[in-house]
Amino acid sequence: MKLTFSGSTETVTGSQYLIESEGKKYLIDFGLYQGPDPISKLNRREFPWNPSQINALFLTHAHIDHSGMIPWLIKKGFKGLIHSTNETFELCKILLLDSGKIQNEEYKRALKNNPKAQLPLYTEEEASQALDRFIIHEFNKPFNIDHLKVTYTPAGHIPGASSVQIVSPQSSILFSGDLGRTDDILMNPPDAPPKSDYVVMETTYGDRQHDPTPPLEELEFYVKEVIKNQSKLIVPTFALARAQLLIQLFKVLFEKNPELKIPFVVHSPMTEKVTQLYKDFSSCLKISKKEVENWDEAARFIHWKNESESIDRKSGPAIIMGASGMVSGGKIIDHIKALGDDPKNIILLTGYQAEGTPGKEILEGKTHLKISGMKVRIQASVHQLKSLSAHADSHGLHQWIDSMGSKPKKVFLSHGEEDGRQGFLEVLSKDDYNVEVPKLDATYNLI
Ligand SMILES: [Zn+2]
Missing domain, CATH: 3.40.50.10890 (Rossmann fold)
Known part of the structure; x- marks a missing residue:
């Protein structure tokens, strides 16, 4: 199995990962980069693969920085299915359509000052086509896609949010998705991660503890x-x-x-x-x-x-x-x-x-x-407000990976700003984890 970091290596948006196994390609999340230039420009970059070559997409949760480029992928030729939990699908019905609407409105506004304004990535109508591709899975019920076994486990964070484990005949990898906190007021805490050879972890709050003010x-x-x-x-x-x-x-x-x-x-x-x-x-x-x-x-x-x-x-x-x-x-x-x-x-x-x-x-x-x-x-x-984040802090992230029971061969850190990635790299390195902070488009052989 081969893993490529196609996005979110240097920011907290644009979550995108590519898995290649036995000649097939799969994406885990395909999120929108959000923010001013040069970050948002990354949404229009050329990929070294053709969207029509992607066999399936596994979506961790509905937030636009994880799902917001899916309509673009379909527009460019992706023919496969989108795998998610039911809550994620229900939320995407609202969020993806809204994203298309906002982009169209921004385009129309820009057009007033610039007749050559860049076309929207997709419209509301194009976003709605993505919704026909969803296939729903339950938490903790493994399913097979080609030669892979895939399992969604609860990640807290927001309704439907999941960690996604992919097991190939050679190795296994777990994508944390965005992890919630154990003391969230509405959401249940994330499940302990299933044992996996490799783990890709988010690091939004990798360098910080949450403010304790109630x-x-x-x-x-x-x-x-x-x-x-x-x-x-x-x-x-x-x-x-x-x-x-x-x-x-x-x-x-x-x-x-x-x-x-x-x-x-x-x-x-x-x-x-x-x-x-x-x-x-x-x-x-x-x-x-x-x-x-x-x-x-x-x-x-x-x-x-x-x-x-x-x-x-x-x-x-x-x-x-x-x-x-x-x-x-x-x-x-x-x-x-x-x-x-x-x-x-x-x-x-x-x-x-x-x-x-x-x-x-x-x-x-x-x-x-x-x-x-x-x-x-x-x-x-x-x-x-100081204390309402839906992400685990540094302590919560550490607790989560420790609860796997045994250390994976390697933990890759992504989906964080520089301080978050480096801060959490120090935390895990001190605890004898084999940790790596990948660069954009870096590829790893998972054996
Ligand atoms: Zn999120």
Whole structure:
């Protein structure tokens, strides 16, 4: 078996790996590179293989940095099937279509200033064709593809997220996918990894431990602030996983402290669709279906412009949440435009803000921005939650690989920034693991 690192060797996006075995080729994930140039330019690079030569694709989870180039692959001639869990498929129905829509919108916007603007990687219609190729597998139920045995094991992180083990007659390899944390509020912890000769691990938080501040304490502080100032808490967040986690946290906060219960609206059609799906995902959640259904008591989804404007205008404290997490678009921009210039209001960022995104600029104190073609002025105080990541930290990653029971022949580290990869390389090297940090397009013989 031969392994090639086709993506995500130097970043936390663009997850792509190629396996070659007995003359056939398989991909594990085919994710979009996200971020400003030169990172996003990698989406248009030439591959040394033809998409029509790929026999099958094994998808670890639905996040766009793992799935977002699949429609492109099909457009370029991929004829095989896409193997995933049911939850991953259900989420891809929402995420891939949204990705196609966003790309088309960005293309149309760019066209106004540049008649030669680059065509989108794919449109919503092209993304929808990818959905016909999915084939669903259950966790921990091995299946055979050609001469390979493939098993999906739960990886925590988000619903459906899996580690994927591939066993050939010569050797076995395990792709961690994105690994969740053992203390996640909604997701069950990842399963122990099955014994494998080789392991490819993500290293998003390879050099760090999570902040121990309980997230409920952080939220309590900000809710008390907006009650005191009779102002608004504006929460741009990620529609998948982070939004549902926040709804659960606000619900618990309101139950424990009824005096803190203030109007809480969610203005994001995509968040609403994903939240609806969580009711069917309760088997991979730590909380019951009933509890997910009770989210409606804490949060109200709003849909119409008049509802949106009325919450902005209404006096008194309120929480307004919506996508996107890095403030690059979505309905939340309307609320930031309406409320962001009042110093009494709070903008609460809920996760990592990549370089070049409006979220990063707001965090760094920029007061005048143009987002999705709209001029926005920021006078509100800006904060960032410390403790909501859906990834295992350095300790969690180490614990996970240790729970394999015996050391693999080699552990490859990818899907991390320089500090994450190097930090975790040190951790595993000290523990006598044979570790390697591959370069882009590096190929290894797995024997
Ligand atoms: Zn992920």
